[in-house]
Amino acid sequence: MDERKRDSMIAYLRHRMEEFGISPDDLAAALATGQSEQAGARYRSATGNTWSGEGEMPQWLKQAISAGQSIEHFELSATPAAAPAPKAGVDWRDDPFAGSPLARQENPSR
Template identity: 35%
Template sequence: MPSLQDLLAQRAEIERKIAEAQREERAAAIAKIKALMAEYGLTAADLAGKVAAPKPAKAGGGKVAPKFRNAATGETWSGRGLQPKWLKSALATGRTLEDFAI
């Protein structure tokens, strides 16, 4: 059975080979890209202009302006999520959402 030192040496050698293989594959990819760019007359600026930058993630939970207001109590509702009880009861009596629109 190999010793710990032998196994560590093997791991270091494998990691070195992995890094070398990654460098070679990366160099080959870059050469291929340069050849395609030369073939089609593209520049780095052409690539930068065509690639859309990823949009930053929008933080959830932000405030939304209210769209409906109970004139009697001043309570509001943005129109998102479940309808509040005051609006449900008013709609049940025959009123419409337009009656509460801000």
């Protein structure tokens, strides 16, 4: 975002905050509350819904499980998963998608 768009957006947000009587302290408190709610989260959906694992299971999780998804899919780990290392020595000539438009594109690194 360029500087003019950024300044314009800040001015717009300040105007709207004044219009609704929202102070910077109110905004900071609301953000802190949202972060503390997510800090206790044990499960999270792709859309950002969270559940601590206590109390009744939320509807979004019930629906996902009844559709065949496992609850472990939504579980948050204590440490983020590391990206898998690329496999060395893979022979891409045996690609199951050979002949598709993507497979026919020439790779400039070859």
